[in-house]
Each structure stands twice: as C-alpha cells, then as structure tokens.
Amino acid sequence: MATGLMATGLTATGLTATGQLVHLVDDSAAMRSLAADILNEAGFTVREHPAADSLLVDPALAEAGCVVTDFRMPRIDGLDLLARLRAGGSLVPVILLTGHADVSTAVRAMKLGAFDFIEKPFAPKDLVQAVRCAVRGARGSAPDVRHALASERLSRLTERERQVLARILLGLTHREIGDDLAISHRTVEVFRARIMAKTECASVQDLVRIALEAGFD
Numbered sequence: 001m002a003t004g005l006m007a008t009g010l011t012a013t014g015l016t017a018t019g020q021l022v023h024l025v026d027d028s029a030a031m032r033s034l035a036a037d038i039l040n041e042a043g044f045t046v047r048e049h050p051a052a053d054s055l056l057v058d059p060a061l062a063e064a065g066c067v068v069t070d071f072r073m074p075r076i077d078g079l080d081l082l083a084r085l086r087a088g089g090s091l092v093p094v095i096l097l098t099g100h101a102d103v104s105t106a107v108r109a110m111k112l113g114a115f116d117f118i119e120k121p122f123a124p125k126d127l128v129q130a131v132r133c134a135v136r137g138a139r140g141s142a143p144d145v146r147h148a149l150a151s152e153r154l155s156r157l158t159e160r161e162r163q164v165l166a167r168i169l170l171g172l173t174h175r176e177i178g179d180d181l182a183i184s185h186r187t188v189e190v191f192r193a194r195i196m197a198k199t200e201c202a203s204v205q206d207l208v209r210i211a212l213e214a215g216f217d
Contacts, residue, residue: 020135021060025049025069025081026097031120035068035097035127042128044135052076056084064092065135066115068127071098071105079105082112093134097122104171106208117205150214156198164191168204169211 022044026032029050036046044065049055052069053076067085071078078096085092093115098105109117116130157165160181167177174185174192181188201207 020065021045021047021063022131022135023047023049023055023058023061023064023067023069025052025055025067025073025078027051027070027073031070031097038124038127039068039131042131044131052078052081052084055081061090061092066131067092067094068131069094069096071096071109079108079112082109082114086113095127095130095134102171103168103204103208106205107169107171107212110208110212117208119203119205146213147215150210153199153210154214154216157195161191161195161198164188165195165207165211165216168192168195169208169216 022039024032024035024039024046026035027050032048032050036048039046047058047060049058052073055061055067055069056076067081069078069081073081076084078098082094082096085094094113095116095118096109096114097118097120099120106117115134118126118130154162154165163181164177167180172180174188177188178185196202196207199207199210201210
C-alpha cells in the first residue's frame with residue numbers, strides 16, 4: 001500500500017473533497033493493507049501508520065474523522081494510544097481491532113471512550129459500518145436516548161441475571177462466577193445466554209457497551 005500525502009489522497013492542507021480521513025494503525029503490513037483496501041473501496045481517505053507513535057506526531061491527526069487501531073502492538077498498544085489521545089484532549093472516535101478480545105479489555109476500552117471494539121477476523125461490512133458511524137460522530141442517537149434504550153434492555157434481566165452480568169463485567173470465568181454464586185458453571189452458561197438474548201447483544205463487546213451506556217457498574 002502506497003504511503004505519503006499524494007498516495008493517501010491528502011493535500012498539504014488536509015482532506016480531499018471526496019473522502020473523510022481515517023487513520024489506520026497496525027504493526028502488521030498485511031492487516032493494514034487489507035483494512036485500507038476495504039475502507040478505500042468504501043470511499044474513505046486512509047492514512048496508514050505502522051505504529052502508534054507515528055500517529056501521535058502526525059499533524060493530520062487533528063483532521064481525522066476516525067482512528068482505527070490494532071489492540072496488540074509493541075511499545076504503545078491500542079489502549080495506551082486511546083488513553084494518550086484522550087489525555088491530549090483529542091475526542092476523535094477510536095475503533096479498536098483485536099484478535100484477543102476479553103471482557104476486562106472491552107470494559108477498559110469502553111471506559112476510556114472507545115467508539116467501538118471489533119474482533120478479528122472481521123467482516124468488511126462490519127468495519128465499514130463502524131467507521132461510517134464513527135465519522136458521523138454518533139452511534140445513531142443522542143447519549144440520553146442511548147442511555148434510555150440500554151437501561152430498558154437491562155431492565156428485562158432478573159436479579160440473578162444482573163448478579164451474573166456484574167461478574168461477567170469483572171472478567172470472571174464461568175467457573176469463578178459459579179463458585180461465587182454457589183451455582184454450577186453450566187448454569188452460569190445458561191444465565192449468560194439468557195442475558196445476551198434479553199439485551200439483544202450479539203457479542204460480549206455489545207454487552208459491555210450496553211451495560212456502560214446504562215450506567216451499570
């Protein structure tokens with residue numbers, strides 16, 4: 001994948017008239033190329049970075065519509081990059097990509113203000129949809145509306161299901177949750193399935209997002 005101002009479709013002053021700038025950060029050249037091809041085809045202007053420190057010193061960061069970054073990277077990982085952006089006052093939406101998702105990581109990412117959290121391997125349409133939502137600067141509704149919708153979903157849970165959810169968000173395993181609540185780990189699996197169905201969540205990242213938007217702590 002070509003690099004540089006001309007190759008990325010940028011002018012000296014910023015974006016082209018047709019694209020919205022997406023900064024793509026990944027230490028894997030193959031993954032950067034794949035994601036950049038997907039986003040370029042969807043109409044975005046993509047600027048690639050092999051490491052987080054490259055993005056942090058890029059003057060074009062201020063013009064970004066979105067940052068898509070890998071989670072596991074040497075020196076500065078995705079969460080650290082997100083934390084540095086927020087500490088520096090940047091409110092650019094950040095989408096984290098990871099092949100090693102776990103609940104505690106998702107919770108940390110969302111609490112730091114990650115816009116989305118996508119597991120690898122991802123479907124091209126999922127990446128494009130997430131970036132489109134990010135560059136619009138919203139998840140499709142205002143924060144108070146999202147809070148109300150998330151709260152309504154959590155209100156469907158029984159007290160026992162809320163107890164299980166609380167422990168899922170702590171990153172406990174099914175066996176640890178079972179030991180804590182004096183139930184079998186298979187019963188925990190049943191409760192988790194019910195929680196996912198009642199909250200209409202397709203992934204643990206969705207569940208974390210709903211819980212945080214509802215103020216569930």
